[in-house]
Amino acid sequence: MSTKRVLVAYGSEHGATAGIAAEIGESLREDGLDAVVIPAGDVDDVRGYDAVVLGGSLYAGHWNSKASHCAKRNAEDLRHRPVWFFSSGPVDTSADEEDIPPVPAVARQMQILGAREHVTFGGSITANTPGLISKALLHEGKGGDFRNPERIHAWAHHISKELTA
Template identity: 40%
Template sequence: MAVVLMAYASRNGSTRGIAERIAASLDEYGNQVEVHQVGRAPDADGYDAAVLGCGLYGGAWPTEAQAYVRRNTAALVRRPVWLFSVGLGPAAAEQGFRFAGMLAGEAPKVVGQFRDTIGPRDHHVFAGAIEPGHLSRAGRVLYRGIRGKYGDFRDWKDVDAWSDTIARQLADD
């Protein structure tokens, strides 16, 4: 059994929902998972492993999440870490267009930097949810202009499969 830190950044709840789903799955495998909003997350030193997830805004992780990783680099490099990002890239790719510069499977630039510094075991990009209230007026106009569709595009089977992979790796450690 591992004690796992689940830290996430979510403006509208989509990423929080994915983080909670991953945490519940890891709990089912006998791990103890503590879920925290990244701005309130404790230092990573007190955990056996960490899963960090963020919504993408303009194709990047929010500043508070980047700051958390940088503050905890020394601790994160010494334990298994998994990263996930949530955005519309995967859903947009299925509709045949780019959104915020990302297609399914592309990692935000900052995640590439984290690969070099903390060496995460994996980074996964999940589709999120988007509603008109999540966007500014200008954002809604732009989104309509690219024929974006509103809705919840989270693929729970994908989330569960990735969670199972993490759980198996934790059990093997």
Template identity: 50%
Template sequence: MDRKVLVAYGSTNGSTAEIAGRVGEVLAGRGLDVEVRAASEVTDVAGYDAVVLGGGLYAGRWQRDARRFARRNRTALAARPVWLFSSGPLDPSASERDIPAAPGVQRVADRIGSRGHITFGGRLEGEVEGRLARMIVNSGKGGDYRDFDRISAWAAGVARELTVPAE
């Protein structure tokens, strides 16, 4: 049986969407049937066997669409395997050590019984939305701190958990 996996994301400036895309590529490469979609576009998770949900971090909070998705689908998410990821630190810290989930993300993880959470570095550069984001970029403190090797390795671990036969 093919496992159908939803990779949903909340992204304001596209960085988290690109991370979700890489997660989806890795899962599909491991034989899973994957859909990568913006969290705001998903109305129901009933057709999926598992979910990966990611959100960009903005001032320590998950992006609005990821929060709303988790709240709207809380009961359905609790009934299937779910993994969470955040993206956001604009420094190499996420590649150097495990960063705990932000408090709101941890509450989501606890409520739905997620199988795990990871924080990846973020990207903030070029034309961005939001006054604070523009200030960060204009001050020279933006950049791209995503580690796609680490993202791929994490996604491969998720795929292993989903493809190992139950004993």
């Protein structure tokens, strides 16, 4: 049996979601899979992959448009392979404390594609995050990096187990 190729595609505004995607790719490779991590906007064809993990940042209840467009652009081929979705966004510990369901647009896309699962990870807003909203949140004391590497790696290992079972 050949090594399964997994595409980890992400839509990231300021890099936090890209960081989560990189961690997922690293864990999948640790488990012996051939994982490729690339921006969702650069994904034109998923046919060379056995499975896809697609993630997007959340802003004001909306999933990253590059991730959303990637799902729509590749919908026909995504329906024929295992797909997992993730979101990143909450800049608090809520993602670690409870299962946060996908926003409605992501839930619809998952249904269309027959995606297996969705998970929400905490996001990150730090002094290096550009934008007025980020600066305002930091000013209100609401920033921080709430990405949880242990949770990210555990979810990626769970995907590996499903793909190698």
